[in-house]
Amino acid sequence: xxxxxxxxxxxxxxxxxxxxxxxxxxxxxxxxxxxxxxxxxxxxxxxxxxxxxxxxxxxxxxxxxxxxxxxxxxxxxxxxxxxxxxxxxxxxxxxxxxxxxxxxxxxxxxxxxxxxxxxxxxxxxxxxxxxxxxxxxxxxxxxxxxxxxxxxxxxxxxxxxxxxxxxxxxxxxxxxxxxxxxxxxxxxxxxxxxxxxxxxxxxxxxxxxxxxxxxxxxxxxxxxxxxxxxxxxxxxxxxxxxxxxxxxxxxxxxxxxxxxxxxxxxxxxxxxxxxxxxxxxxxxxxxxxxxxxxxxxxxxxxxxxxxxxxxxxxxxxxxxxxxxxxxxxxxxxxxxxxx
Numbered sequence: 001x002x003x004x005x006x007x008x009x010x011x012x013x014x015x016x017x018x019x020x021x022x023x024x025x026x027x028x029x030x031x032x033x034x035x036x037x038x039x040x041x042x043x044x045x046x047x048x049x050x051x052x053x054x055x056x057x058x059x060x061x062x063x064x065x066x067x068x069x070x071x072x073x074x075x076x077x078x079x080x081x082x083x084x085x086x087x088x089x090x091x092x093x094x095x096x097x098x099x100x101x102x103x104x105x106x107x108x109x110x111x112x113x114x115x116x117x118x119x120x121x122x123x124x125x126x127x128x129x130x131x132x133x134x135x136x137x138x139x140x141x142x143x144x145x146x147x148x149x150x151x152x153x154x155x156x157x158x159x160x161x162x163x164x165x166x167x168x169x170x171x172x173x174x175x176x177x178x179x180x181x182x183x184x185x186x187x188x189x190x191x192x193x194x195x196x197x198x199x200x201x202x203x204x205x206x207x208x209x210x211x212x213x214x215x216x217x218x219x220x221x222x223x224x225x226x227x228x229x230x231x232x233x234x235x236x237x238x239x240x241x242x243x244x245x246x247x248x249x250x251x252x253x254x255x256x257x258x259x260x261x262x263x264x265x266x267x268x269x270x271x272x273x274x275x276x277x278x279x280x281x282x283x284x285x286x287x288x289x290x291x292x293x294x295x296x297x298x299x300x301x302x303x304x305x306x307x308x309x310x311x312x313x314x315x316x317x318x319x320x321x322x323x324x325x326x327x328x329x330x331x332x333x334x335x336x337x338x339x
Contacts, residue, residue: 006236007081007122009035013066013112014086016040018190019126019224021050023085026228028054039075040086041065041104049322050189066108069115076115081122081235084112089128090193091155092337095279098154105158106165113169116177123177124235125166129220129245130156131181134282137218142286143181145243152280163243170241178238180231182246183287186308187224188315192323193330196309199258199272200316201323203265207331210339213277215255218284222248223302233296247287248300257309264310275339 010027014020015038027034036059040046048061064071066086076082086108088094088101109125116123132143133150149164151157169175190197199209230246238244252260259269292298302308316323 008033009037009078009080010235011037011039011075011079011082013039013082013084013108014046016042016046016048016050016061017085018045018050018194019185019227020085021047021189022187022224023083023228023231024051024059025054026225026232028059030229031232034058036060037062037075037079039064039066039072044326045090045191047189047322067103067111069111072111073115073118076112076121077119079121081124082112082116083124083126083231083235084109085126087126087159089155091153091278092193092339094153094155094158096337098158101155101158105155106161109162109165113165113175113177117169117173117175120176122235123166123175124231124238125162125177125179126231127163127179127181128156128159129181129183129247129285129287130282131160131163132285135284135286137216137284139284142288143245144288145245145291152282167241176240178234178240179243180234180246181243182227182230183220183222183248183250183285185224185227186221187312188319189322190224191330192327193333195254196257196261196312197316197323198330199261200265200313201327203261203267204317204320205327209258209261209272210275210334211254211258211272212275212339213281215258215274216253216283217281218251218253218286219257220247220285220287221250221252221257221305222246222300223308226300226302229301230292230298233292233298237296239295244292244296245287245289246292247289248303250305251284251286252305260306260309261313264306264313278339
């Protein structure tokens with residue numbers, strides 16, 4: 001039976017990051033009776049400016065680490081639901097130094113699970129389609145909830161481990177938890193180290209964008225607001241113990257995405273540089289979100305990828321003061337790695 005109780009006080013971990021901050025903004029707009037506490041360590045990827053303009057009487061920021069057992073216990077004790085967005089997520093960083101990924105993504109999830117177990121609090125855990133490994137480019141199949149886990153990267157392995165912890169705590173201790181595995185997100189407030197914002201801001205800076213390998217790797221894109229809406233449906237109505245895949249039928253090669261960015265920005269589609277590929281670069285991700293649609297009635301609203309991409313480009317053009325301070329440092333790290 002679906003859980004029908006609507007949370008009123010939600011702890012959002014990682015709520016100053018890309019997807020987490022968009023979820024907090026979505027809650028502030030779409031669920032005006034919900035109060036939110038954001039717990040964020042404010043690493044380089046967590047920016048308190050991402051929450052600028054949200055109602056201060058309904059959204060409270062606590063700076064801290066999800067591995068801090070005492071802090072997490074206190075915050076969970078005062079919540080009736082937790083949504084865990086907190087994660088190290090950039091594959092290049094995980095390849096260079098996997099330790100922070102194991103700590104935040106695995107140890108941090110354990111800490112949250114134990115607090116939710118002690119206080120009987122509902123948990124929704126945000127994960128990724130990368131736990132399933134990859135698919136062949138010519139394979140018509142898509143990932144489903146029953147697909148085997150075959151992580152290719154240290155990041156994906158850390159998220160796979162965290163998913164397994166959630167499932168074990170549901171079965172062994174009866175923790176009221178759900179999991180969602182989502183495809184690649186795009187939209188506002190995404191750090192410029194990521195593929196789409198890096199390409200967009202490179203063009204805005206007069207730089208040529210970069211493309212890994214042969215550019216044929218396929219990702220299944222979803223607008224971040226559609227992901228946020230799906231998370232709320234799962235949190236408020238999803239079946240305890242279940243996993244739901246979230247995707248928007250947005251399969252495109254990296255080359256297609258980059259060429260569309262260049263077209264929308266008035267550039268020649270060949271105006272970019274090829275760079276050395278990432279080690280273990282997954283070939284194709286593809287999500288079957290049929291279970292989410294059947295059980296909870298969720299459908300993506302941003303179904304026109306080009307229109308969503310155009311709005312995203314406009315956001316970065318209009319918010320240079322948000323991304324400019326970290327752009328040079330980000331590009332310096334890529335240059336050092338030859339990418």
